[in-house]
Amino acid sequence: MSHQILNMTDIVKCYYLGGEEQKVLDDVCFSVNSGEFVSILGPSGSGKTTLMNIIGCLDVPTSGSYILSGNTVEDQDEGELARIRNREIGFVFQQFQLLPRLNALQNVELPLIYSGVGERERKKRAAEMLNKVGLSDKFYNKPNQLSGGQQQRVAIARAMVTQPTILLADEPTGALDQTTGKQIMTLFRELNAEGRTIIMITHDPEIAKNATRVVQILDGRLSEGGV
Amino acid sequence: MFRESVRISWSNIINNKMRSFLTILGIVIGVGSIIALITIVQGATDQVTSQVASFGADKITVSTFGTPLKRGLLDRDIKKLTQIENVAGVSPTISKKDSVVFAKRVRENVSIQGKNEVYFDKTRDLMENGRPLNILDIESKNKVCLIGANVSNDLFWGINPIGRELRIGGIKYKIVGTLKESFGFTISSNNDAVIIPYTTAMSFLGTRYISSVEIFMADSKQSETITTSIKSVLNEAFNYKDDSFTIFNMQDILTTILSMTAMLSLMLGGIASISLVVGGIGIMNMMLVSVTERTSEIGLRKALGAEPRRIQQQFLIEAVVLSVFGGAMGLFLGVTLAFAVCNLIGVNFSLAISTVLLALGFSAAIGIIFGFAPARKASRLNPIDALRSV
Numbered sequence: 001m002s003h004q005i006l007n008m009t010d011i012v013k014c015y016y017l018g019g020e021e022q023k024v025l026d027d028v029c030f031s032v033n034s035g036e037f038v039s040i041l042g043p044s045g046s047g048k049t050t051l052m053n054i055i056g057c058l059d060v061p062t063s064g065s066y067i068l069s070g071n072t073v074e075d076q077d078e079g080e081l082a083r084i085r086n087r088e089i090g091f092v093f094q095q096f097q098l099l100p101r102l103n104a105l106q107n108v109e110l111p112l113i114y115s116g117v118g119e120r121e122r123k124k125r126a127a128e129m130l131n132k133v134g135l136s137d138k139f140y141n142k143p144n145q146l147s148g149g150q151q152q153r154v155a156i157a158r159a160m161v162t163q164p165t166i167l168l169a170d171e172p173t174g175a176l177d178q179t180t181g182k183q184i185m186t187l188f189r190e191l192n193a194e195g196r197t198i199i200m201i202t203h204d205p206e207i208a209k210n211a212t213r214v215v216q217i218l219d220g221r222l223s224e225g226g227v
Numbered sequence: 228m229f230r231e232s233v234r235i236s237w238s239n240i241i242n243n244k245m246r247s248f249l250t251i252l253g254i255v256i257g258v259g260s261i262i263a264l265i266t267i268v269q270g271a272t273d274q275v276t277s278q279v280a281s282f283g284a285d286k287i288t289v290s291t292f293g294t295p296l297k298r299g300l301l302d303r304d305i306k307k308l309t310q311i312e313n314v315a316g317v318s319p320t321i322s323k324k325d326s327v328v329f330a331k332r333v334r335e336n337v338s339i340q341g342k343n344e345v346y347f348d349k350t351r352d353l354m355e356n357g358r359p360l361n362i363l364d365i366e367s368k369n370k371v372c373l374i375g376a377n378v379s380n381d382l383f384w385g386i387n388p389i390g391r392e393l394r395i396g397g398i399k400y401k402i403v404g405t406l407k408e409s410f411g412f413t414i415s416s417n418n419d420a421v422i423i424p425y426t427t428a429m430s431f432l433g434t435r436y437i438s439s440v441e442i443f444m445a446d447s448k449q450s451e452t453i454t455t456s457i458k459s460v461l462n463e464a465f466n467y468k469d470d471s472f473t474i475f476n477m478q479d480i481l482t483t484i485l486s487m488t489a490m491l492s493l494m495l496g497g498i499a500s501i502s503l504v505v506g507g508i509g510i511m512n513m514m515l516v517s518v519t520e521r522t523s524e525i526g527l528r529k530a531l532g533a534e535p536r537r538i539q540q541q542f543l544i545e546a547v548v549l550s551v552f553g554g555a556m557g558l559f560l561g562v563t564l565a566f567a568v569c570n571l572i573g574v575n576f577s578l579a580i581s582t583v584l585l586a587l588g589f590s591a592a593i594g595i596i597f598g599f600a601p602a603r604k605a606s607r608l609n610p611i612d613a614l615r616s617v
Contacts, residue, residue: 058530058610079534086532097527097614101242113231114532158531 005165005197006032006055011064013050013220024050025061026220032166032199037192039211040201040222047220049170052201056089056168057081069165086114090159092169096151098143098158104130105139108158115162129157133187149180156187160196167191169200173207185210229544232537236545239517240552250513251553253506254593258554258586260499262561263568265492265582270565270574272488279481281351285315285447287454288475289440289461294468299436302429304464308442311456315445316345319437321428327421328394329382337378338420339395341428341437349443353417357389357404360424368426372400375420376408395421398431450478503589506553507597514546514601518608525605526613539606546598547591554590558583 013025024047032038042048053059054066057073060081066073069088076084090111091097098107108126117125130139133153143151152172159167169188173181189210192198200211208214216223240247293299300319309317321341327334347359357373364371372393379388392399406417429435444453454474465471518525525538562578569576 053611056530058614079536082529082532082534082537085530091530093614097523097530099524099527101238110528111531114528114534114537162532 002033002035004031005034005069006030006199007065007067008054009065011051011054011061011066013047013054013059014062024220025054028064028217028220028222030215030222032197034165034197035192035195036213037188037198037211038200039208039214040199040217041203041205041208041214042201042217043203046217048201048203048217051217051222052168052170052199055166055199056091057085082114086111086162088165090162090164090167092152092155092159092167092172094171094174096143096148096155096175098151098154100143103140103142104135104146104154104157107143107154108161110158111162125161126157129161130154132160133157147180148176149183152176152180152184153187156184156191160191165197167196167198169198171202172200173202173204181207232541232544233548235541236548239545240549243517246513247549250509251506251549251556253502253509254550254553254590255506255557255560257499257501257503257506258557258590259560259564260502261496261589262558262582262586263564264495264499265585266561266565266576266578267568267574268488268492268495269579269582270569270576271572272485273577274574275484275488276481279477279484285444286349286477287442287444287450287457288477289442289457289472290475291436291438291440291461291465291472292470293436294465294471297436297465299434299438300440300461300464301436302426304460305437305440307460307464308440308457311442311453311460313445313449313453314442316349316443318343318346318349318441318443319425320346320439320441321425321432321434321437322439323428323432323434325396325432327378327382329388329391332382334378334381339428339432340420340422341425341432342422343425345443346422346441349441352407352409355405355407356387357402359404360422364424365426368430369424370398370400370427370431371403371424373404373406373422374402375406375417375422377418378421379405393421395423396431396433447478450476500589503593507550507593510546510550510553510594511597511601513549514542514598515604517545518542518601518605521605522608522613525608526610526615529608529610530614535606538608539602542602542605543595543598546602547594550590550594550598551587554587554593557590558586561586 008028008030011025011028012023015022015024028051040048040051050059054061057068060074068084071084073081073084099110105123105126108129109122112122112125127139130136133156135150135153135157138146138150143154146154173184176184185207188198188200192212202208291299305317305319308314319342323339324336325339327337342360343365344360344362347353353359360371360373363369374388374393383391388402388405391402393402400423406420406422408418409416425437442457444450454476457474461472528538566576
């Protein structure tokens with residue numbers, strides 16, 4: 001019943017630094033089925049952030065093909081990429097990336113503004129999502145009135161509120177202490193158990209183990225298999 | 228979506244109150260001075276225009292110097308002038324300074340003016356008491372007169388002058404009316420005048436010639452053709468001699484005044500709009516700073532699905548909100564200033580709706596023009612770089 005929602009074939013990403021070509025991703029082939037919880041494990045400089053950017057449609061590959069939920073990503077313009085991101089991807093960042101002037105509810109509402117959801121519906125869905133991540137009493141708190149773990153929960157609620165195809169997390173526990181990190185991982189596993197597809201990028205093998213499948217990236221090359 | 232952008236813009240402005248205020252100060256001053264200048268100049272123009280119009284905008288005044296043989300116009304020339312198309316009436320003036328006597332009282336150096344009934348028909352607010360001259364007075368050369376306020380006050384203090392007899396050059400004239408006192412600066416003050424029928428003046432004042440004529444137009448739009456016709460009549464009357472007459476057209480004066488004040492407003496407005504441009508640059512500067520400051524916010528919004536178009540729209544709206552807000556403040560400032568100045572110099576204050584729209588439209592345009600580059604910059608930010616710049 002699970003089907004392929006993401007398929008990358010021969011993805012190459014090059015950067016030009018000082019006239020020299022640097023291959024950050026080298027013929028990466030990668031696919032994810034719906035309902036999977038995949039960790040992409042790699043040390044810094046391995047190309048995992050570049051891979052995440054490409055998965056998240058923030059960047060396009062130099063060559064290769066990338067199909068996300070039937071969308072051919074590599075030949076879309078910026079506007080179309082933005083719409084795909086809005087629809088298909090829920091981002092969770094290491095530094096939470098909440099807007100400091102907005103309260104929790106408004107932060108969660110943000111992606112819905114860009115998908116054109118009306119104000120009342122936005123509030124309702126954002127509130128539901130905050131309840132789900134266990135912040136029902138923090139709707140009107142600004143990010144600086146929340147702990148790191150709570151901020152990351154708000155960020156997860158924001159990522160989930162559009163019901164995206166993939167929850168894409170970049171070092172989601174990187175800025176948190178161990179206990180809080182574990183709580184966040186528990187939340188991820190719960191979300192996955194509900195059928196949410198999650199791709200998590202991390203350098204920490206212990207964190208990566210939370211996933212149902214771990215792939216390793218080293219020097220721009222991807223290999224299946226655990227630690 | 229639009230409302231969302233306006234709300235975001237507003238909260239950004241509120242969050243940077245001091246900076247926003249300093250930024251829009253240029254717009255406030257620019258719009259304020261434009262509004263004030265336009266309103267004050269407009270008020271002054273209206274004042275001058277209505278004053279000039281009160282002298283008679285539908286009136287052409289001819290003064291004659293004549294020739295050695297013919298020192299002024301004669302009755303037959305007046306008839307010809309009357310026959311010109313679109314001329315509603317012709318009022319000749321024969322004038323002479325003389326002393327007037329009532330009982331034992333003498334007033335010297337009074338302006339004795341021979342006029343006709345047309346003058347009384349066409350001039351507003353002339354009569355105080357009694358009756359004006361009529362056609363019978365003219366045709367029968369009646370020895371009747373109307374007296375100005377100063378003459379009346381001087382010679383007839385406490386006495387009703389109507390029905391009394393006034394002596395001019397030894398001849399008795401019956402006073403049939405008094406003229407209203409005119410205040411302030413007007414060319415055609417009759418305060419010191421005594422008006423008699425011009426036909427009577429021709430016979431008894433010792434001047435056979437009419438020195439000036441007022442020609443009233445039925446249609447002041449035709450003033451040019453009428454003036455041409457008048458010229459040809461006068462040229463004929465004075466045998467085509469140069470410099471034998473001058474034609475003074477209120478309409479022309481009015482047109483000149485209007486074009487002068489229009490030029491003046493344009494010039495002053497031009498100077499004031501320099502500060503609008505400076506204000507616009509201020510807005511551009513603040514928007515550029517704002518884009519840089521909010522790079523990571525822009526990146527996040529883009530990652531969450533904001534299209535470049537949306538980002539551009541948001542920053543553009545922010546610039547416009549900023550400048551229109553400045554425009555509104557400038558409008559308030561300008562109107563207050565104009566009101567104060569108009570009261571101070573005694574000019575009617577009236578605010579044209581077009582001025583208000585101009586101010587707001589202009590400031591919105593400034594916002595769009597100077598907000599465009601920063602908004603475009605924001606929309607082109609690469610979300611990856613933008614997110615990284617935390």
